Amino acid sequence: MVFLRKRKEREIRTVRIMIRMYCKAKHHPDGYLCDSCAEVLSYATMKYHHCMFGEDKPVCTVCPVHCYNPAMRERIRAIMRFSGPRMVLHHPLMAIDHLLLQRWSKKNMPLFLERVKGKKKRNGNLKSA
Numbered sequence: 001m002v003f004l005r006k007r008k009e010r011e012i013r014t015v016r017i018m019i020r021m022y023c024k025a026k027h028h029p030d031g032y033l034c035d036s037c038a039e040v041l042s043y044a045t046m047k048y049h050h051c052m053f054g055e056d057k058p059v060c061t062v063c064p065v066h067c068y069n070p071a072m073r074e075r076i077r078a079i080m081r082f083s084g085p086r087m088v089l090h091h092p093l094m095a096i097d098h099l100l101l102q103r104w105s106k107k108n109m110p111l112f113l114e115r116v117k118g119k120k121k122r123n124g125n126l127k128s129a
């Protein structure tokens, strides 16, 4: 069940599907990722694994830390703009799940901001989704 897996894994999985969706429509209809989209995916995956918040990170869309470089940020944004609305149609459960993650992230924002200030990598005191 999708809701039981860890937040970070859930987010990475959603992003992977969104990049595939975008590439399939814009570049490679046969379903494999083009070099450019593969680059965005590996960049995003690398950022997830190095996230200062660890496993219980806020979703990237509302994160107070801007860890993407500006060019990558633009590319991933274009992908999200395209695939976001399509997720609701094709993967409604994942779309809802992402909204829940977003709500959870906003609810815990004061704690995330506190951690940014103190540069702490602690996962305590988080309210559940």
Ligand SMILES: [Zn+2]
Pocket: 022, 023, 024, 026, 027, 028, 033, 034, 035, 036, 037, 038
């Ligand atoms: Zn592509």
